[in-house]
Amino acid sequence: MDLQSTYHKPVMLQECLEGLQINPEGTYVDVTFGGGGHSRAILQQLTTGRLLVFDQDPDAAANAAEFKDDKRFTFIASNFRHLKRYLKLHKAEKVNGILADLGVSSHQINTPERGFSTRFDADLDMRMNPNSEKTAREVINTRSAAELQRILGMYGEVMNAKTAAEALSIARHKSSIETVNDLKSILMKYAPKHRENKYFAQVFQALRIEVNDELSVLEEFLTQAPEVLDVGGRLVVMSYHSLEDRLVKNFIQKGKFYGEVEKDFYGNEIKPLKSITRKPVEASQEEVTENPRARSAKLRVAEKV
Missing domain, CATH: 1.10.150.170 (Putative methyltransferase TM0872, insert domain)
Structure with a gap:
């Protein structure tokens, strides 16, 4: 069995693509490459655009070899808490869209020696x-x-x-x-x-x-996302438990993780993102039946203002 086939199906793929509003000539980032399911679909919509992907897992790096001859594709073997630093390094300081699927991949869960699963x-x-x-x-x-x-x-x-x-x-x-x-x-x-x-x-x-210091990583990533997004650029985040979703929701709605949104002298709210999804998007019953891990997924979309 090849490595790719052991990875999970990309959750809410169509919803993610719609959230990103892909410009074929734009620059996009997938900060959780995994098996490359979302990335592959993004590349299919790009012409002269670029896709930069992050993943710290060596198994994901092996999957990325599939795209090594594609000049539009850049694999970054790093944790996405270093988003800004690596985008600058790869001369992509402003991007049109960022996708983050925060779930553990089926591959990681189904590889017994990784110790992620209660089943082995x-x-x-x-x-x-x-x-x-x-x-x-x-x-x-x-x-x-x-x-x-x-x-x-x-x-x-x-x-x-x-x-x-x-x-x-x-x-x-x-x-x-x-x-x-x-x-x-x-x-x-x-x-x-x-x-x-x-x-x-x-x-x-x-x-x-x-x-894995997951909540701190998420906070660091979210703080950097508006800084690298171009005006009108989209942030699409899929979380799988309430702790993550709360951080994503608060940052999109308030520009911070705790407390109330800050306002300027004239009473205007100071926040870098505008929420596109009034409430989180959830997978259809049909998708959940086909892919049970989609059941807990919550998708939020925001736009840089």
């Missing part, structure tokens, strides 16, 4: 970038019970975060927690009956966000 026993890894140092194993075995409670409660919205954190803290004194099954065996007794899968999905989400 594997080392507790969960790194989007296999070259980074922090792993889920390190987080679980070295953080204080209070810190683990914060991670589970804030990032996973785990109801019994304190109990779970204390159980992990006690268990690791007997022996190091190394694998997915080690973690599950410790927490199984605290998982609500008949909702075990959802419970572990929340625990894994919390650890993954912490390991």
